[in-house]
Amino acid sequence: MIQKLIFFICSLVVCIHSFSQTSDEAYREPLKQVLTEIEQQYGIQIKYKDTMVSNRWVTYARWRFRTDVEKTLENVLASQDLSFTKLGDKRYKLNTYKYHLKTVEEGKAQLEYLSSLYHDVASWENRKAAMRACMYSALQLSPMPAAPASKPIVTPVRKMDGYTVENIAFEVLPGVYTCGSLYRPAKIKGKVPVILCPDGHWDKHRYRADCQYRCATLARMGCIAISYDLFAWGESMLQFKYEDHQHSLAMTVQTLGAFRILDYLLQLKEADTSRVAISGGSGGGNHTILMAALDDRIKLSAPVVSLSSYHSGGCPCESGMPVHFCGGGTNNAELAAMAAPHPQLVISDGKDWTATVPEIEFPYLKKMYGYYGKQELVENVHLPEEDHDFGINKRIALYEFIGKYFHCDMKAVKDQAGKIDESKVTIEPQTALYVFGEHGEKLPVNAIHGFDKLKAIFEVKK
Template identity: 65%
Template sequence: MAAVLLLVSSVTVFAQTADNQFKKPLKEVIQQIESRYSVKIRYPEELVKDKYVTYADWRFRPADVEKTMANILSSQDITFAKEGDKKYKLQSYQYHLKTPEEGKQQLNYLATLYQDVASWERRKAALRSCMWDALKLSKLPAKPNSQPIITNKRTFDGYTVENVAIETLPGLYVTGSLYKPLNTKGLMPVILNPDGHFGDGRYRADCQYRCAMQARMGAIAFSYDLFAWGESALQFKSEDHRKSLAQTVQILNGMRILDWLLTRSNADAKRVAISGGSGGGSQTMLMTALDDRITLSVPVVMLSSYHSGGCPCESGMGVHLCGNGTNNVEIATMAAPRPQLVISDGKDWTQHVPDTEFPFLQRVYGFYGKTDVLKNVHLPQEGHDYGKSKRLALYDFLAQHFSLDLKKVQDKTGTIDESKCTIEPYPAMYVFGEKGENLPANAIRKFEDLEKLIQ
C-alpha cells in the first residue's frame, strides 16, 4: 500500500511542475484571446517581447474574457484597461492603482479598525511610525548650517517676491519663491505650496496667482520645486525624479523649508498651511500626516481611495503599505481634527470623493466633534488642474480659518480679483541664473551621492 501511495504522489508532483508542454509565447496567447473572444488588444511591442505564459491554455475561462486576461497577464506583471466595446489596452502593472470598487472595499475594512478617538489615535501613531521608517527619516539627517540663498527681490501690488534656495542636506538644494505681503504688521500665517506634476512647475501662471494672492491677503507663501524638476534638475537628471527616493527628498525638503520659515520673527506658528495639486496634493496629505506643525491643509485633485500617486515621488517608498495597507484617504484623515479642505473634480480619480472618500473623513473628524472644520468643494465639470475656481475655494477657506482679509483681494463688487497679480517670466524666478551659473560649488550632481547622504 505504501508503494502505491508513493507512486500516486509522484505522478501528482510530476503533472504539476515538471512539464512545459503548455508553455506559449505571450504574444501568441494574446492572439488567441483576440480570436476566441472577438476582441482587439493593443500594446507596446516591448511589453510582450520574449515573454512566455506557463500553462497558458489552462488559464482561459470560456465565458469570461476579462477573467481570462487577468489569469494570463497577472503572471507577467501586466494589467489591462478597457477602451471601448471589445477593445483593451495593455500596460505594465500599475502598483499604485486599484479599481474604484477595490478602493471602496479597503475603506470599508479600514473603518472597522477604529470606533472612537482612542482607537483612531492608536492607528494613527502606528501609521506615522511606520511611514517615518519607510521614508528612511526616523532619524532625521543633520541639518546644514548654511543660510538660505536669497536673490532678486521684486515689489508688486501688495506683495514682494524673492528667489530662495535652501540647503536641505549637504550639497542638496531645494529652490522656490518667497511671497510676502507689503505693509502688514504683526504675526502672519505661513503657507507651503509644493509643486505638482503640471507642466512648467512652480513658474506656471496658476501657481504664481495662488501665491501672490496668499501674500496680498496677508500671509507668507512659499512655492517650491519637485525633486529633479525645475532648478532642482540642475543637480540631477530628469529621470531621477522617477526614483523612489524622490519621495523622501520631497518630504525632507518641505520640512526644512518650514523650519526656516518659522524662524522668521513675524511668522505665526499657530497658523501654518499647506496646499498643492496633483503630486503637490500627495505631498500635502503626507506632510500634514507627519508634521503636527501644519495646522491647515488643502489637498487638490489628489484624494482617492484607489489611486496612490502614479509617480514614485508620491508612492515609491511604500508608505501606503504601512499598517497592513493604507491609502491616501486614511493618510488625509491623519490631519484630523485640523481644518482641511478637499478639492475634487469629475474628470480624474477624485470623481468619487463626495460619495466615497469624503464620508470616511467625516466619520473620523466626527470622533473629535470637528466636522465643521472639514469641507469638500467638488467640481464635477472640471478636470485635473489647480484652476481659478479651485483657487477661489482655497482663498475663502484660508480667510475663514486664518482670519485673513478677503477685502484686500476683492474688487468694488466684492468679487475676488486676481488681476493685480503680476505673472513673471520664468527667468525672473530662477535662483541660480538662467543657465545655472550660480549653483553653489558644493552642490552634488549625482543621484548616487544623494543616496549616500540618505543612507
C-alpha cells in the same frame, strides 16, 4: 472557404504546440505566443509594443484560458504585471500594471475595513501614532538626516502691488538643493500665517500663472507663501535628470525639503507658528496629505484634485516609498484623516479620480473629525463640471477657507463687488523665478550631480 482553411490550420498549429507542453514544463509558453493564441481563438486584436512582451514566459498558459476573453486576458496578464484596456469591439491594448490604482469599489471597501479598526479618539490616536512612526521609517527619515549648516540662498526682493517676491534655495542634504519662490505681504505687522504651496506635475510647475496667482494672492491677504520645486523638476534639474524623478527617493527628498522649508520659515520673527498651512494640487495634493499627516506644525491643509481612496498617486514621488503599507495597508483618505482635528478643505472635481469624494471619501473624513466633535472643520468643495487643474474656482475656495480660519485681510484681494480679484498679481517670466541664474551659473560649487551621488548619501546614512 480559404479563410476557414487558414483558421483551421492556425488552430491546429496552436493545438499541436499546446500539446507539446506538459506539467513537467509547467505548461510554459512565450507570452507573445500566448497572446497570438488568444487573438486566434477569440477573434480579437491586441495592440502592444514588442518590448512589453519579449523574453516573457507564461506558466500554465493554456490553463488560464476561460470561455470569456477578458477573463482569459486577466488570468494571463496578471502573471506578468500587465493589464489591458478595451479600445472597441474586439480590440484591446496592453498596459503596464498600475500598482497605485484599485477600483472605486475596492477603495470604498478598504475604507469600510479601516473604519472597523477604530471607534473613538483614543483608538484612532493609537493607530495614528503607529502609522506616523511607520511612515517616517518607510520614507527613510527615521532618524531624520542632519540638516546642513548652510543658510538659504536668497535673491534680491522684487516689489509688486501689495506683495514682494524673492527666490530662495535650501540645502536639504549635503550638496542637494530645493529651490522655490517666497511671497510676502508688502507690509507686515505682527505675526502672519505661513503657507506651503507645493505643486503637481503640470507643465511649468511653479512657474505657471495659476501658481503665481495663488502665492501672490495669499501674500496680498497677509500670508507668507512659498512655492517650491518637485525633485528633478525646475531648478533641481541642474543637478538631476528628469528621469530621476521616477526613483522612489523623489518622495523622500520632497518630504525632507518641505521639513527644511518649514524649519526656516517658522524661525522668522514674523511667522505665526499657530497659523501654518499647506495646499497643493494633484501630486502636490498628495504631498499636502502626506505632510499634514507627518508634521503637527501644520495646522490647516487643503489637498486639491488629489484625494482618493482608490488612487494612491502613480508617480514615485507620491507612492514610491512603502508608506501605503503602514498599518497593515492604508490609503490617502486615511492619511488625510491624520490631519484631524485641524481644519481641512478637500477640493475635488468630476473628471478625475476625485469624482467620488462627496459620496465616499468625504463622509469618511466627516466621521473621523466627528470623533473629536469637530465635523465642521472639514469641508469639501466639489466642482462636478471642472477638470484636473488648479483653476480660479479652486483658488477662490482656498482663499476663502484660509481667510476664514486664519483671519486674513480678505478685503485686500476683493473688488468693490466683493469678489476675489487676482488682477493686481504680476505674472513673471519663468527666468525671473530662478535662484541660480538663467543658465544655472550660480549653482553652488558643492552641488552634487547625478542620482548615484544622491543615493550614496542615503546608503551612508544606513
